[in-house]
Amino acid sequence: MPTLPNTAIFYFMHRSILIVEDEIAIAETLAYALSTDGFTPHHVTLGQSALDLLRSAQSPKPALIVLDVGLPDMSGFDVCRRLRQFSDTPVIFLTARGDEIDRIVGLELGADDYVTKPFSPRELVARIRAVLRRLQAATVVLPAAAAPRFELRADEGRILYYDQGLLLTRYEYLLLRVFIERPGQLFSRAQLMELVWTNAPETLERTVDAHVKAVRAKLRLINEEDDPIQTHRGMGYSLVAE
Ligand code: CA
Numbered sequence: 001m002p003t004l005p006n007t008a009i010f011y012f013m014h015r016s017i018l019i020v021e022d023e024i025a026i027a028e029t030l031a032y033a034l035s036t037d038g039f040t041p042h043h044v045t046l047g048q049s050a051l052d053l054l055r056s057a058q059s060p061k062p063a064l065i066v067l068d069v070g071l072p073d074m075s076g077f078d079v080c081r082r083l084r085q086f087s088d089t090p091v092i093f094l095t096a097r098g099d100e101i102d103r104i105v106g107l108e109l110g111a112d113d114y115v116t117k118p119f120s121p122r123e124l125v126a127r128i129r130a131v132l133r134r135l136q137a138a139t140v141v142l143p144a145a146a147a148p149r150f151e152l153r154a155d156e157g158r159i160l161y162y163d164q165g166l167l168l169t170r171y172e173y174l175l176l177r178v179f180i181e182r183p184g185q186l187f188s189r190a191q192l193m194e195l196v197w198t199n200a201p202e203t204l205e206r207t208v209d210a211h212v213k214a215v216r217a218k219l220r221l222i223n224e225e226d227d228p229i230q231t232h233r234g235m236g237y238s239l240v241a242e
Helices: 006-015 024-036 047-055 076-083 100-108 121-139 170-181 189-196 205-222
Strands: 016-020 040-044 064-068 091-095 113-116 150-153 158-161 229-232 236-239
Touching (some): 016 024, 016 047, 024 040, 040 047, 047 076, 064 076, 091 121, 113 121, 150 170, 170 189, 170 205, 170 236, 189 205, 189 236, 205 229
Antiparallel strands (some): 150 158, 229 236
């Protein structure tokens, strides 16, 4: 395999979009809109094919995944749940069902956006661009300032970390906010479930772990040296007080 210069790999990574959708007409329409916009779409019809592709060291990682919820072999939610165990590639869910439960489940699983069918391909491409732009902005590393590492902007629903806006899903935001508001305090998983997932009775302790992991990954994108969330084995988590 020829060696690509880093810039070429970067370019590829940031232009390649994986579409996981069993309805060929929808996938083709979206793939067409993506290619006319300069993206390189890849398409698979099964959740398992998507996971195999994403796990494979040979295939380049897509910049983003458009994931249908109703797939023939497993639900898009299951695909996302498994994906989040080894990857934080952004996900936009596609679903025929527009109800609140799905939206919340999707966001809880670490999706970055959510589009209900039928959708306009142009609109979806614009949403993809918006997610990638936010992510790119979050990965630009600035020199660490003397100011506190976190800045909670509750009225905007945003958290800055070393002056960079974090791209957080709803539950990641709520979780990190709990820590920031009480630095140094140890929270058990049960307490975090109570404080963060107030409207989701199906929440499991491993949901808390998955979200802590996702938040850590996003913090690392901004500052690799700092690991402010401490794990207390068998007890829970706390934010290191500054
Ligand atoms: Ca489908």
